[in-house]
Structure formats: C-alpha cells, structure tokens
Amino acid sequence: MNISVENLTYIYVPGTPFEKVALENINFTVKSGEFVGLIGHSGSGKSTLVQHLNGLVKPTEGTIRVGDRIITGKNADTKGLCFTVGLVFQYPEQQLFAETIYQDIAFGPSNMGLSEKEIDLRVRTAMELVGLPFELAEKSPFSVSGGQKRRVAIAGVLAMEPKVLILDEPTAGLDPKGREEILRSIRNIHKQMNMSVILVSHSMEDVAKYCDKLLVLNEGKVMLSGSLAEVFHHAEKLHKIGLSVPQVTLAVHKLREKGIAIPENIFTVSDAVSAIMNLRG
Amino acid sequence: MLKDITIGQYYPSESVVHKLDPRLKIVLTLVYIVSIFLIQNFWGFLVLAVLTLLLCAVSKIPVSFLLKGLKPLLILMSITALLNLFMTDGRILWQWGILKITHEGIIMSLFMLFRIVFLVMGTSFLTYTTTPITLTSGIESLLKPFAKIGVPAHEIAMMMSIALRFIPTLIEETDKIMAAQKARGAALSEGNLIRRAKALVPILIPLFVSAFRRADELAVAMESRCYHGGDDRTKLKELKYQKKDTLALFVFILAITVMLSCNLVGASL
Known part of the structure; x- marks a missing residue:
C-alpha cells in the first residue's frame, strides 16, 4: 500500500500562546513493501508525523494519501485507518491493560469486529511473529520481563494485520540484545508479511542496517530524504543538526581521506569487512 | 480535547500582576470571593466588568482566554440560570402548566449568572498569573502560623x-x-x-x-x-513583600470600595 504525503503542515493549538508549527510543508512517499527510516531529534516532529499517517492527528493543511484513501483537512474521515496503518507507540508496553497477554493482543482485532476464531488465529500468528511462546498467553502482561512486554505490545498491533507498520523508537530503553532481537523480528515481519515498515529511530546504525530509504526531519521540516547513500553523503549537514552517519561510515570516510581506495557507500560493519577484504585481494 | 482546558492553567506573560506576591494574591482572591456575594444590584456588576477588563489589560491576559475558561462550566451555569428563571415567585409574565416565568425570575437568573461568571473569571486570575510553585509557597507561608496548632504547613x-x-x-x-x-x-x-x-x-x-x-x-x-x-x-526563592504589593493592595481596596458603593445607588435586589 502506497503512502504519499503532500504539503503537510500541522499547527499545534493555534490561537493560544502555546501555538507551535509542529510540521511544515512535508512531502514524501512510501511505496508498498518499502522499509523506511525516519530520523530526527526529539521534538523534530517525528511522532506528530507518524500519527498523521494512521489518522490520529489530522492535518492543518495538506493531503495524505494512504492507498486510495485521501485525508485532508481537520474533519477528514479517518475511521478504520488505524487498522490499515498499524502504529506502535514509543514505550508501547505502557499501554498494556488486560488481564492476560492473550486478551491484550486480542484488543485490536476484537475492535475490528472479527470472529472469535479469526481473533484466535491472529493472536497466535502475532505472538509467533514477535517470538513469544504461546505458553505465555494466559499470563498477566505485567508479570513478564520488559523486553517481553514490548513484544506483547507490538503483537497487539500486528494482530490487526496492517498493511503498513510504523514503529516509534521500538528499541528505546532496551539492552543491546533486546534491541537486536526486536529489530530482527521486525525485519522478518517485513519480509514474511510484505508490509511497508516505517521505523522511527535515533540510531544511525539501526536504520543503516535495516532500511532502504531514509527521511530526516529537523524542526518540523524534511531536511534530507532518499536512499541511504544519498542521505549519508551529507555527513556534515547531519552533523550540524546533531545527528551523524554510522560510525563505520565515518571510519570509511577517514580511510578515503587517507587515500585508501575503499568504496564510499558503506553503512554496516559487515559491508566494511568485506570491502576491506576485497582491498587486500 | 484535554489541551483545551484553560481553567486553573498558568498563562505565561511578563506583567506586574504576574510579579505580585502570591500571598497577597491569595488573600485578595478570598476577599474578592466574599465581596462578589455582597453585590446587590447590576451597577455593581457593571463596575466589576470594567474592572475585570482593566485587570485583563494590566495582566496581559486576552479576554478570549478568560472566556474560554468558562466553557467547562456552561452546564452548571445553564442549570443555575434555568432553576432561578422558573422557580422564583413574583409577577408572572408567562405561564404554561407548572412552568412560569416571572419578572423577578428573569432578574434573579441573570444575577446568579453574573455572579458565577465573575466568580470564575476573577478567581482564575490567581492561577493564570501565578505559577503553581509560587502559589504553593504562598500557601505554605500563609499556613505557617497554624503550624503551632499542628497544621502540617x-x-x-x-x-x-x-x-x-x-x-x-x-x-x-x-x-x-x-x-x-x-x-x-x-x-x-x-x-x-x-x-x-x-x-x-x-x-x-x-x-x-x-x-x-x-x-x-x-x-x-x-x-x-x-x-x-x-x-x-x-x-x-524567599517570598518578599514589596512596594508594588502595597500599591496593588490599595488599588484593590479602592476597586472593591467603588464596586460595593454601587449598592447605595439604585434599588437592591
């Protein structure tokens, strides 16, 4: 499912002293099946932007197209959009509420009005996708570990089987092992379910490893967008707003400055390793 | 949604009113509440309306912001107005079954409406112009004398x-x-x-x-x-009572005096 955002502007509480232009003239597209990274500082408008895509926040100006739905203006009808565009919030484990993990994951599908049988199937599939053993289903979501809570919350969104999955910093506050596991399951989900994925992140290493395309937001505007190579080419521009390119890319740049003929577009450690091996022949 | 609630909110601005001693503002607000109930005719409310507008100008709070604070109270206000409108005895102007509107009822309901409106608007100045932290340190300081009788100030x-x-x-x-x-x-x-x-x-x-x-x-x-x-x-930050506080006190006394002297003009209700 294609998403396109055209001239999107959002103004927070207009007409009060707290008025703030949160997003200004945003344009971008996400094609079906793409894995897009959305980067930017806290306060750059990332979260506001992704909430536009599933209809929670409505545009002050501009248009959003999701598949053949067109969202424009304050009174746009966004009913049911959240089932097509699944949004996993930051620290999603803070939204858990049900008595059992099963019931919590079933909350989304049952809001869709699905049959018991279908819900059961979806809960099982979602738990498997995020790597939760089904034995946990009858446990309380408050009794499992932090990483597992987050998986439960992500499963709760996956169970709605959205066409587009948006994750707002899904690895925040997790240990390195937890981060790796979550990101790997997201990649598997992306491949297996052929979903488009938008990953909001701070970590250049993470987006470099998993995304095909990047979108950089700064102070409510799109600063850079394009393929990894196109965005990371502007290392200085990124540095100026306090972001960076992956460490390994920096190292490669340094090597090139020293006159070593290593290719420029290297964003992951494993790519760097094979490039260096190639150099040695 | 939740961000639209203005009542009890702080309105950031650089004005004299914002800088007054919170203790003074708390005490004056209490006096204000009492004095509103002493108003006996519409002249008093007219003066109060002018005073409220002046206070808005001095404290740099837009009138629209003040009016927005009334929104959550609309139901309470309409119930009060309707009860007074239909339940007051007097010269009957219109009647339908047990429902009747009297001359006195109209006046009474308007009077009550004004009372609530000004009560809310006037007291909201306290929170609009005082940060929660200064407000509580004001309360603490005011409660201090009672600590001797066991009030945990x-x-x-x-x-x-x-x-x-x-x-x-x-x-x-x-x-x-x-x-x-x-x-x-x-x-x-x-x-x-x-x-x-x-x-x-x-x-x-x-x-x-x-x-x-x-x-x-x-x-x-x-x-x-x-x-x-x-x-x-x-x-x-120690609270300090300054010259401008004394000045504000005098202005306030003057304003209340003018407002209440309206009771002497015209008939009271």
Missing part, C-alpha cells in the same frame, strides 16, 4: 506542589495512552453510557500503573537526595 504545600506538578504530566500521559488505544481501534466516544464506561478501562489501568510507578520513582529520587520536611529547610 510544609507537608501540605509539598503535597500540593507535587500534585500540581504532576497534573500536566498525567494529562500528557492520558493523551498518549488514549492515542495508543485509539491506534488499536478503541472507540472512546461511541455507543451508550455502559459501552463508553467500558472503553475507559484500557485507559485507566495503564494510567494507574504509570501513576504508581512515577510516585515510586519520585519517592526514591527524593530520598536519595536526603529530603526531609520540617523547620530547618531553606528556600531558594
């Missing part, structure tokens, strides 16, 4: 400032949880009362969980910085 003030401090946090949290549940298709404003009440469960439970977690974290953070209440605790 500091503790009350600390509890209040913590409560006030967490209102915006919890509102933000509520907004976030609501958004997260809506993202899973929760219908919060649909269906009958029972369905709506049920729809609150996915919001209230995470909210309670996080409130308890925050309380626990705050308690640990306070203890690890060796917090203890009590007498020998000093303050970063």
Whole structure:
C-alpha cells in the first residue's frame, strides 16, 4: 500500500500562546513493501508525523494519501485507518491493560469486529511473529520481563494485520540484545508479511542496517530524504543538526581521506569487512 | 480535547500582576470571593466588568482566554440560570402548566449568572498569573502560623506542589495512552453510557500503573537526595513583600470600595 504525503503542515493549538508549527510543508512517499527510516531529534516532529499517517492527528493543511484513501483537512474521515496503518507507540508496553497477554493482543482485532476464531488465529500468528511462546498467553502482561512486554505490545498491533507498520523508537530503553532481537523480528515481519515498515529511530546504525530509504526531519521540516547513500553523503549537514552517519561510515570516510581506495557507500560493519577484504585481494 | 482546558492553567506573560506576591494574591482572591456575594444590584456588576477588563489589560491576559475558561462550566451555569428563571415567585409574565416565568425570575437568573461568571473569571486570575510553585509557597507561608496548632504547613504545600506538578504530566500521559488505544481501534466516544464506561478501562489501568510507578520513582529520587520536611529547610526563592504589593493592595481596596458603593445607588435586589 502506497503512502504519499503532500504539503503537510500541522499547527499545534493555534490561537493560544502555546501555538507551535509542529510540521511544515512535508512531502514524501512510501511505496508498498518499502522499509523506511525516519530520523530526527526529539521534538523534530517525528511522532506528530507518524500519527498523521494512521489518522490520529489530522492535518492543518495538506493531503495524505494512504492507498486510495485521501485525508485532508481537520474533519477528514479517518475511521478504520488505524487498522490499515498499524502504529506502535514509543514505550508501547505502557499501554498494556488486560488481564492476560492473550486478551491484550486480542484488543485490536476484537475492535475490528472479527470472529472469535479469526481473533484466535491472529493472536497466535502475532505472538509467533514477535517470538513469544504461546505458553505465555494466559499470563498477566505485567508479570513478564520488559523486553517481553514490548513484544506483547507490538503483537497487539500486528494482530490487526496492517498493511503498513510504523514503529516509534521500538528499541528505546532496551539492552543491546533486546534491541537486536526486536529489530530482527521486525525485519522478518517485513519480509514474511510484505508490509511497508516505517521505523522511527535515533540510531544511525539501526536504520543503516535495516532500511532502504531514509527521511530526516529537523524542526518540523524534511531536511534530507532518499536512499541511504544519498542521505549519508551529507555527513556534515547531519552533523550540524546533531545527528551523524554510522560510525563505520565515518571510519570509511577517514580511510578515503587517507587515500585508501575503499568504496564510499558503506553503512554496516559487515559491508566494511568485506570491502576491506576485497582491498587486500 | 484535554489541551483545551484553560481553567486553573498558568498563562505565561511578563506583567506586574504576574510579579505580585502570591500571598497577597491569595488573600485578595478570598476577599474578592466574599465581596462578589455582597453585590446587590447590576451597577455593581457593571463596575466589576470594567474592572475585570482593566485587570485583563494590566495582566496581559486576552479576554478570549478568560472566556474560554468558562466553557467547562456552561452546564452548571445553564442549570443555575434555568432553576432561578422558573422557580422564583413574583409577577408572572408567562405561564404554561407548572412552568412560569416571572419578572423577578428573569432578574434573579441573570444575577446568579453574573455572579458565577465573575466568580470564575476573577478567581482564575490567581492561577493564570501565578505559577503553581509560587502559589504553593504562598500557601505554605500563609499556613505557617497554624503550624503551632499542628497544621502540617510544609507537608501540605509539598503535597500540593507535587500534585500540581504532576497534573500536566498525567494529562500528557492520558493523551498518549488514549492515542495508543485509539491506534488499536478503541472507540472512546461511541455507543451508550455502559459501552463508553467500558472503553475507559484500557485507559485507566495503564494510567494507574504509570501513576504508581512515577510516585515510586519520585519517592526514591527524593530520598536519595536526603529530603526531609520540617523547620530547618531553606528556600531558594524567599517570598518578599514589596512596594508594588502595597500599591496593588490599595488599588484593590479602592476597586472593591467603588464596586460595593454601587449598592447605595439604585434599588437592591
């Protein structure tokens, strides 16, 4: 499912002293099946932007197209959009509420009005996708570990089987092992379910490893967008707003400055390793 | 939504009123509340309206902001007005069954309406122009004399400032949880009362969980910085009663005098 955002502007509480232009003239597209990274500082408008895509926040100006739905203006009808565009919030484990993990994951599908049988199937599939053993289903979501809570919350969104999955910093506050596991399951989900994925992140290493395309937001505007190579080419521009390119890319740049003929577009450690091996022949 | 509630909010601005001693503002607000109930005719409200507009100008608070604060009270105001309109005996102007509108009823309902409007608008100046922190330190200072008879002034003030401090946090949290549940298709404003009440469960439970977690974290953070209440605790910002406070006091006395002297003009109700 294609998403396109055209001239999107959002103004927070207009007409009060707290008025703030949160997003200004945003344009971008996400094609079906793409894995897009959305980067930017806290306060750059990332979260506001992704909430536009599933209809929670409505545009002050501009248009959003999701598949053949067109969202424009304050009174746009966004009913049911959240089932097509699944949004996993930051620290999603803070939204858990049900008595059992099963019931919590079933909350989304049952809001869709699905049959018991279908819900059961979806809960099982979602738990498997995020790597939760089904034995946990009858446990309380408050009794499992932090990483597992987050998986439960992500499963709760996956169970709605959205066409587009948006994750707002899904690895925040997790240990390195937890981060790796979550990101790997997201990649598997992306491949297996052929979903488009938008990953909001701070970590250049993470987006470099998993995304095909990047979108950089700064102070409510799109600063850079394009393929990894196109965005990371502007290392200085990124540095100026306090972001960076992956460490390994920096190292490669340094090597090139020293006159070593290593290719420029290297964003992951494993790519760097094979490039260096190639150099040695 | 929640961000539209203005009553009890602080309105940031650089004005003389903002800089007055909070103790003075608290006491004057109490006097103001009493004096509103002493107004006996519409001239008093007319003067009060002019005074309110002047206060708006001086404190740089837009009138629209003040009026917005009345919105949550619309129901209360209409009930009061309607009750007074239909329940007052006197010269009957219109009657239908047991419902009747009297001359006195119209006047009474308008009078009550004005009373509520000015009560809310006037008292909201206190919170609009005083940050919660200064407000509580004002209350603490005012309660201090009662500490001798066992009123835990500091503790009350600390509890209040913590409560006030967490209102915006919890509102933000509520907004976030609501958004997260809506993202899973929760219908919060649909269906009958029972369905709506049920729809609150996915919001209230995470909210309670996080409130308890925050309380626990705050308690640990306070203890690890060796917090203890009590007498020998000093303050970063001591309250100082200044010249402009005396001036404000005189202006206030003058204003109230003018307002109440209207009781002498024309008939009282």
